[in-house]
Amino acid sequence: MIQNTISGFSKLSKTKKIDWLLNTCFDNNDTAKKVVTQYWNSDEKLQKLHDEFIENTITNFYLPLGVAPNFLVNENLYTIPMAIEESSVVAAASKAAKFWFERGGFKAEVISTTKIGQVHFTFSGSKTDLQSYFKTIKPQLISDAYHITKNMNRRGGGILDIELRDKTEELDNYYQLHATFETLDAMGANFINSCLEQFAETFKAHAKTHKVTNVNIVMSILSNYVPQCLVRAEVRCKITDLKDKDIPDPITFAENFKQAVSIAEVEPHRAVTHNKGIMNGIDAVVLATGNDFRAVEAGVHAYAAKDGKYSSLTHCNIDNDIFCFWLEIPLAVGTVGGLTSLHPLVKFALQMLGNPSAKDLMKIVAVAGLAQNFAALKSLTTSGIQQGHMKMHLMNILNQFKANDEEKKALITYFKTNTVTHSAVVEAIEKLRS
Amino acid sequence: MIQNTISGFSKLSKTKKIDWLLNTCFDNNDTAKKVVTQYWNSDEKLQKLHDEFIENTITNFYLPLGVAPNFLVNENLYTIPMAIEESSVVAAASKAAKFWFERGGFKAEVISTTKIGQVHFTFSGSKTDLQSYFKTIKPQLISDAYHITKNMNRRGGGILDIELRDKTEELDNYYQLHATFETLDAMGANFINSCLEQFAETFKAHAKTHKVTNVNIVMSILSNYVPQCLVRAEVRCKITDLKDKDIPDPITFAENFKQAVSIAEVEPHRAVTHNKGIMNGIDAVVLATGNDFRAVEAGVHAYAAKDGKYSSLTHCNIDNDIFCFWLEIPLAVGTVGGLTSLHPLVKFALQMLGNPSAKDLMKIVAVAGLAQNFAALKSLTTSGIQQGHMKMHLMNILNQFKANDEEKKALITYFKTNTVTHSAVVEAIEKLRS
Numbered sequence: 001m002i003q004n005t006i007s008g009f010s011k012l013s014k015t016k017k018i019d020w021l022l023n024t025c026f027d028n029n030d031t032a033k034k035v036v037t038q039y040w041n042s043d044e045k046l047q048k049l050h051d052e053f054i055e056n057t058i059t060n061f062y063l064p065l066g067v068a069p070n071f072l073v074n075e076n077l078y079t080i081p082m083a084i085e086e087s088s089v090v091a092a093a094s095k096a097a098k099f100w101f102e103r104g105g106f107k108a109e110v111i112s113t114t115k116i117g118q119v120h121f122t123f124s125g126s127k128t129d130l131q132s133y134f135k136t137i138k139p140q141l142i143s144d145a146y147h148i149t150k151n152m153n154r155r156g157g158g159i160l161d162i163e164l165r166d167k168t169e170e171l172d173n174y175y176q177l178h179a180t181f182e183t184l185d186a187m188g189a190n191f192i193n194s195c196l197e198q199f200a201e202t203f204k205a206h207a208k209t210h211k212v213t214n215v216n217i218v219m220s221i222l223s224n225y226v227p228q229c230l231v232r233a234e235v236r237c238k239i240t241d242l243k244d245k246d247i248p249d250p251i252t253f254a255e256n257f258k259q260a261v262s263i264a265e266v267e268p269h270r271a272v273t274h275n276k277g278i279m280n281g282i283d284a285v286v287l288a289t290g291n292d293f294r295a296v297e298a299g300v301h302a303y304a305a306k307d308g309k310y311s312s313l314t315h316c317n318i319d320n321d322i323f324c325f326w327l328e329i330p331l332a333v334g335t336v337g338g339l340t341s342l343h344p345l346v347k348f349a350l351q352m353l354g355n356p357s358a359k360d361l362m363k364i365v366a367v368a369g370l371a372q373n374f375a376a377l378k379s380l381t382t383s384g385i386q387q388g389h390m391k392m393h394l395m396n397i398l399n400q401f402k403a404n405d406e407e408k409k410a411l412i413t414y415f416k417t418n419t420v421t422h423s424a425v426v427e428a429i430e431k432l433r434s
Numbered sequence: 435m436i437q438n439t440i441s442g443f444s445k446l447s448k449t450k451k452i453d454w455l456l457n458t459c460f461d462n463n464d465t466a467k468k469v470v471t472q473y474w475n476s477d478e479k480l481q482k483l484h485d486e487f488i489e490n491t492i493t494n495f496y497l498p499l500g501v502a503p504n505f506l507v508n509e510n511l512y513t514i515p516m517a518i519e520e521s522s523v524v525a526a527a528s529k530a531a532k533f534w535f536e537r538g539g540f541k542a543e544v545i546s547t548t549k550i551g552q553v554h555f556t557f558s559g560s561k562t563d564l565q566s567y568f569k570t571i572k573p574q575l576i577s578d579a580y581h582i583t584k585n586m587n588r589r590g591g592g593i594l595d596i597e598l599r600d601k602t603e604e605l606d607n608y609y610q611l612h613a614t615f616e617t618l619d620a621m622g623a624n625f626i627n628s629c630l631e632q633f634a635e636t637f638k639a640h641a642k643t644h645k646v647t648n649v650n651i652v653m654s655i656l657s658n659y660v661p662q663c664l665v666r667a668e669v670r671c672k673i674t675d676l677k678d679k680d681i682p683d684p685i686t687f688a689e690n691f692k693q694a695v696s697i698a699e700v701e702p703h704r705a706v707t708h709n710k711g712i713m714n715g716i717d718a719v720v721l722a723t724g725n726d727f728r729a730v731e732a733g734v735h736a737y738a739a740k741d742g743k744y745s746s747l748t749h750c751n752i753d754n755d756i757f758c759f760w761l762e763i764p765l766a767v768g769t770v771g772g773l774t775s776l777h778p779l780v781k782f783a784l785q786m787l788g789n790p791s792a793k794d795l796m797k798i799v800a801v802a803g804l805a806q807n808f809a810a811l812k813s814l815t816t817s818g819i820q821q822g823h824m825k826m827h828l829m830n831i832l833n834q835f836k837a838n839d840e841e842k843k844a845l846i847t848y849f850k851t852n853t854v855t856h857s858a859v860v861e862a863i864e865k866l867r868s
Contacts, residue, residue, distance in 0.1 A: 005504050005511060005535060010528060021501060025513055025786045035782045038480065041496075043472060052829050054498045054518060055525040061517035061722065061779055062475075062494040064487045067455060070439050077439060079459055083495040084488060085773060086726060091489040094444060101439060120697050120704065151857045170700040178703075190827065194855050197818045218693050219814035225706035225744075259652050263554050266604040268736060269612075270554065272659035276732035283728055288495065292520060294717055297728075298710035301735030302702060302744045310659075310736045337856065339519060342834050345495055348469045352459045380653035384631045393624065395486050400776050421628050422771065423585045 010055055018058050046344070053339070065288060065345060066090035067352070070097040072105025073367050080368055081349035082284035087392035089280045092375035093368060099244065103237040106370065108363035114160060114228035115332055117192040119177040119200045120218045127166065130175065133210040134164040137203060141177070144202040148194045157182040159195060177203065180228075185358040187291060187334030189222055196220035224295045225302050226330040233366035234326035235374065242323060246382055254323050256381040257316060261325070264312035271312050274373070275304055278313055278327065281372030285365045289353070290339035290346035299330045314373050327370040331362045390420035397425045407432060444489055452492050480778070487773070499722060499779060500524035501786070504531040506539025507801050514802055515783035516718035521827055523714045526809035527802060533678065537671040540804065542797035548594060548662035549766055551626040553611035553634045554652045561600065564609065567644040568598040571637060575611070578636040582628045591618040593629060611637065614662075619792040621725060621768030623656055630654035658729045659736050660764040667800035668760035669808065676757060680816055688757050690815040691750060695759070698746035705746050708807070709738055712747055712761065715806030719799045723787070724773035724780035733764045748807050761804040765796045824854030831859045841866060 004024055009017065018036055026032040039059040041047040051057040063083045068090050071078040080097075082090050100106055123130055142149075142159055149158045160180040167174040177199055181192050200220045207215045242250035264274035279300065283293040304313050317324045335358050339346050350356065353364060379385050394415055398408050411428055418424065438458055443451065452470055460466040473493040475481040485491040497517045502524050505512040514531075516524050534540055557564055576583075576593055583592045594614040601608040611633055615626050634654045641649045676684035698708035713734065717727040738747050751758045769792050773780050784790065787798060813819050828849055832842050845862055852858065 005506075007532075009503050010525065017501070020503075021513060021786070025788075032782060032785065035778050038475070038477060039499075039779065041472070042476065046472065049833055050496050050498060052833060054500050054521050054523065056500040056502065056528065057498040058501055059499050059779070060494070060496040061499040062484050062777075063497055064484060064491040065493050065495040066488050066490040067451070067492055068490065069443050069454075072439075079455060085721075085724075085777075086728075087488050089488065091444065094490065098441075116703060118703060120694070120701075122693065148855055148857070167701065171696055174697060174700075176701075190824065190856060193819055194824075194853075200818075216690075218690055218697060219811075219818075221704075221707055221814060221819055223703040223707050224710045225703045256650075256652060259556065260554070262605055263608060263652060266608075267554075267601065267610075269550060269552060269657040269659045270655075272732045272736045273655055273657050276658045276728050279728045279732065287519075290519075293727075294520075294710050294713045294731075297731040298706045298713065298735060301732060302706045302739065305736065305739030305744050308742045310739050339830075342830055343496075343519075344469050345473065345493070348466060351466065352455070354459075377653075380655060384634075384653075385627055385655055390624065390628075392489070396773075396776055399483055399486060419628075421582055422624060423582070 014051060014058065017056060021058065049342070053343075063287070065349075068093040068097055070094065070101045071364075071367060071371070072097075072101045073108055073363060075105070078364060079352055080285060080364060081288040081352050082281075082368070083287040084280065084284035086280060087396060089284060089372065091392065092379075093281055093371050096371035096375040100235050100371070100374075103235070103241055106233055106235055106367045108231065108233040108367050110359045110362050111230040111232055111328075112228045113182060113359065115181045115183055115188055115192060115222065115226055116228070117179045117181060117196045117220075117222040119179075119196050119203065119220045121175055121177075121200075121203075122173040122216045122218060123175055123212070124173045124214055125212060129211055131164060133207060133212045136210060137206055138162055140206070141199045141202050145195045145198040148191065148198060152183065152191060155184055157184040162199065183334070185335045186337040187295075187332055187358075189292075189295070190337070192222040193220065196222070224298045224332070226299050226332045227303055227306065229330050229332050230328060231331050231362040231366040232326060232328045233363065233370040234324065235370065236322055236324040239318065239321050239323050246378070253381070254318055257325075257377055258318055260377050260381050261312060261314060261316040265315070266311075268310040271304065271310050275301065275313050277376040278369040278373045281368035282365055285368045286333065288346070288349040289333070289335070289361060290343055290349075291333045292338075296331060296333070299332065303330050314370065325370070325374060327366055327373065329366060329369065331365060333361050333365060334358055335361050391415070394420050394425060397422060398429070401426070401429050403429060448485060448492065451490060455492065483776070487777075497721070499783075502527040502531055504528065504535045505798075505801060505805070506531075506535045507542055507797060509539070512787055512798060514719060514798060515722040515786050516715075516802070517721040518714065518718040520714060521830060523718060523806065526813075527715055527805050530805035530809040534669050534805070534808075537669070537675055540667055540669055540801045542665065542667040542801050544793045544796050545664040545666055545762075546662045547616060547793065549615045549617055549622055549626060549656065549660055550662070551613050551615060551630045551654075551656040553613075553630050553637065553654045555609055555611075555634075555637075556607040556650045556652060557609055557646070558607045558648055559646060563644075563646055565598060567641060567646045570644060571640055572596060574640070575633045575636050579629045579632040582625065582632060586617065586625060589618055591616040596633065617768070619769045620771040621729075621766055621792075623726075623729070624771070626656040627654070630656070658732045658766070660733050660766045661737055661740065663764050663766050664762060665765050665796040665800040666760060666762045667797065667804040668758065669804065670756055670758040673752065673755050673757050680812070687816070688752055691759075691811055692752055694811050694815050695746060695748060695750040699749070700745075702744040705738065705744050709735065709747050711810040712803040712807045715802040716799055719802045720767065722780070722783040723767070723769070723795060724777055724783075725767045726772075730765060730767070733766065737764050748804065759804070759808060761800055761807065763800060763803065765799060767795050767799060768792055769795050825849070828854050828859060831856060832863070835860070835863050837863060
């Protein structure tokens with residue numbers, strides 16, 4: 001790895017950046033240059049738009065955008081957009097959608113939409129003085145932020161409350177201004193952070209004149225942990241109605257399925273993978289609709305650990321011969337702001353969903369997660385995960401070995417009755433070609 | 435939302451799928467069609483490759499691929515590829531890289547590389563009989579999987595061990611075959627799952643002849659919780675050496691920085707966002723190198739909750755005037771298999787990193803996470819997060835309102851001395867245009 005350090009890289013033009021990169025990491029390799037440029041869009045204006053989303057952009061990383069039709073959610077039919085690189089996720093979602101379409105569809109409801117932000121500070125003086133100062137200054141904290149909140153207020157959102165929280169038992173001298181917000185159709189990160197920084201400024205500025213000295217603002221930032229911004233999605237039907245070509249014996253199926261969920265409830269090693277499967281569905285929709293999947297992931301997994309032991313996000317119940325399977329997760333997503341009106345494919349994805357409100361999007365995303373988990377558990381407890389997954393992955397391996405159409409056809413037929421493993425496919429290709 | 439349900443959608447050609455979609459969700463809107471097709475690659479063969487990664491692909495979702503130079507990791511200099519839609523992540527990484535390049539760079543080490551998979555089953559008979567059967571069958575579990583493991587064995591990896599675990603205290607009749615694996619440069623999901631399904635088959639097939647009846651295999655699947663596949667990254671320097679144009683007073687900076695980390699250690703609301711920031715860096719590299727970010731996310735966040743309370747993944751220590759900041763996370767990533775040799779930009783990204791081993795990639799990914807967290811905490815504890823973030827986001831808002839170059843120039847100048855909020859930018863654009 002012979003490379004040089006560089007100053008002022010971000011100020012170079014895109015072409016100069018790529019030249020430097022090719023020179024230092026690729027020995028000026030022509031193939032490498034072709035790879036980068038072949039992904040550029042021929043529409044220069046469109047390309048520029050995408051280049052400016054972040055810094056030091058050199059090209060467009062392609063994630064496949066797939067669609068999963070037949071999602072019936074609260075009597076509305078959706079085709080769900082999914083941006084994901086993992087084979088079988090869209091196929092699994094589509095199958096689950098069709099399965100439940102024929103059994104009454106998904107029900108989803110938003111339980112709450114409150115978001116959270118905090119000003120973290122230290123203070124070593126009298127707690128009584130601090131509490132008294134907080135009471136006095138609280139109205140001004142809100143009024144000083146009016147230039148930030150006025151538009152949100154007009155639409156019915158804004159700051160819900162600000163509390164002073166004493167955290168000195170956790171850490172010496174540590175307090176918070178713990179604020180709650182309603183951000184309507186916006187995810188609200190910028191809005192909340194701007195409010196919080198204003199709170200911090202106001203809080204600090206007037207402290208001394210209220211005998212509260214030595215307030216040290218450590219930081220002001222929203223929380224991606226949003227256990228009061230909750231959505232629930234559910235499917236239910238008579239056990240006998242679960243009968244299907246893959247489910248000849250619905251009673252055994254339901255019992256095994258419930259057992260698989262129970263295992264994920266009690267065993268963290270399984271819960272992590274179980275929830276990972278849920279997130280396959282969730283992140284694919286979150287990405288396609290221009291939301292921040294890191295924020296969603298962090299909030300969801302922390303919620304899975306809220307009772308002290310990492311556990312399943314879905315639950316299953318069998319009562320009076322009714323099979324019920326549901327998901328409850330925190331989800332802070334937006335349908336305005338951020339990338340939603342900027343990335344043409346995000347706009348397209350939102351249009352595909354009928355330009356949903358943030359609440360409607362919460363429901364759709366939760367349903368995608370539940371559908372994914374249903375499909376995964378159905379495979380796992382019947383044929384096993386590898387059969388479906390490796391059939392999908394077979395095409396990837398064939399492409400990797402640049403199999404032509406004739407070879408593909410022969411090998412797909414061969415692997416209809418043989419176990420797909422990477423080495424088995426490689427051997428079969430080699431045999432075919434020898 | 436007037437839509438129709440559809441059967442056999444996955445079997446339609448891409449064009450037919452899009453026609454159906456445009457017809458049902460877009461009233462056959464020409465603009466929508468243009469949006470989808472403008473993202474197609476003009477190289478039909480390349481496009482077909484990307485289409486076949488998943489099912490029902492309609493187009494390519496663009497994520498910007500950016501690069502962050504100047505990462506010194508264990509004396510090797512890297513330019514790190516990052517696929518991410520969030521503005522300021524690459525800029526923050528680059529700044530942190532430069533900052534630490536001048537202070538000795540990052541140190542990283544792989545602590546362990548063991549992966550885990552489990553066959554989950556129920557059994558209601560004698561525990562002694564089960565244990566005795568397991569001892570007898572264990573060698574055959576391994577030998578029956580030889581057709582799957584032979585290539586991995588040859589390279590020095592394979593099955594490490596299989597244990598019988600009694601989980602009946604957690605759930606009635608619940609047991610596991612808990613297996614550990616070394617998968618070398620592969621992430622190993624397909625390998626592990628194929629082994630596990632073979633274990634299950636062997637285990638079930640011979641149970642009855644060993645007086646072990648009623649073994650019910652619930653499922654066989656790898657675990658994304660990999661606390662024995664650990665990597666650590668660290669930076670350290672004399673406190674006085676932290677001095678910088680943004681850090682005029684390094685002692686106060688170091689104290690505030692440490693305080694911010696301590697807060698994330700004790701307060702889950704903050705920890706979630708703190709770790710989300712780490713994942714901004716991690717996922718961007720994980721995506722660019724063709725790895726599965728949902729798997730990484732799930733494992734990392736569950737690790738953050740391992741002690742019963744969700745907590746920070748980074749830690750800070752000040753000892754003898756030395757500032758030390760480090761990250762320890764589980765990370766199962768691969769540099770062979772999956773998309774790594776299939777997606778041309780993934781190949782490119784791996785080449786950019788000098789075609790690293792999985793262990794080297796673990797180090798690079800961990801360093802990207804640590805760098806991201808350092809940059810975030812540096813901003814948060816000095817100028818606040820919004821200043822940098824909104825400057826970046828300013829360009830997005832300007833593009834949303836289709837500001838021309840002249841308008842952009844004027845507004846960038848204006849917002850050098852004014853607070854960027856969404857409404858402030860909108861007002862400024864309107865004022866400029868009125």
